[in-house]
Amino acid sequence: xxxxxxxxxxxxxxxxxxxxxxxxxxxxxxxxxxxxxxxxxxxxxxxxxxxxxxxxxxxxxxxxxxxxxxxxxxxxxxxxxxxxxxxxxxxxxxxxxxxxxxxxxxxxxxxxxxxxxxxxxxxxxxxxxxxxxxxxxxxxxxxxxxxxxxxxxxxxxxxxxxxxxx
Numbered sequence: 001x002x003x004x005x006x007x008x009x010x011x012x013x014x015x016x017x018x019x020x021x022x023x024x025x026x027x028x029x030x031x032x033x034x035x036x037x038x039x040x041x042x043x044x045x046x047x048x049x050x051x052x053x054x055x056x057x058x059x060x061x062x063x064x065x066x067x068x069x070x071x072x073x074x075x076x077x078x079x080x081x082x083x084x085x086x087x088x089x090x091x092x093x094x095x096x097x098x099x100x101x102x103x104x105x106x107x108x109x110x111x112x113x114x115x116x117x118x119x120x121x122x123x124x125x126x127x128x129x130x131x132x133x134x135x136x137x138x139x140x141x142x143x144x145x146x147x148x149x150x151x152x153x154x155x156x157x158x159x160x161x162x163x164x165x166x
Contacts, residue, residue: 029106029147036145056098060087060110088117095140102141105131111144118142 037047063083065071075083091114095103105111111131115123118135125131129146 032145032147033104033106056094056100058091058094060091060113062087062090084113088114092117096138099138100140102143105142105144107147108144111142115142115144 034047037050038044042050061071063071063074065074105114108125108131111123111125115131115133118133123131123133123142125144131142131144133142134140135142
């Protein structure tokens, strides 16, 4: 073959009025995130406003496969290129460029992969179901949640709620 010389690898980036994460397709983590935001005390109108005007959706893994097993196989084949390390570097660069007020991490594994790159202290999970960290240097609030359970009713989530409302 041509070795890919004639292939177009460019990305089509389009601006939209609101991210598709809000409502245009069925996605269980979107529903989970909205449920967590409701649990925090946000109204549906506030949630829609956040997703419409103040949200960006991305992943920590920038490869697409049919299932997690194939993704693990791909990462093993690419191990010498350190894809997991580069994903964290890219994500941090993206966060730095966009300068969001709040970053929501869907799941503890996303939290445990990204947060140690921000700080060795203060980024631990607050209780078994959520994590919160404020990056003073970049003025970014990080909130992560367990994909299966809500934070306990006793959990102090006032700092998270305050960050989301400001």
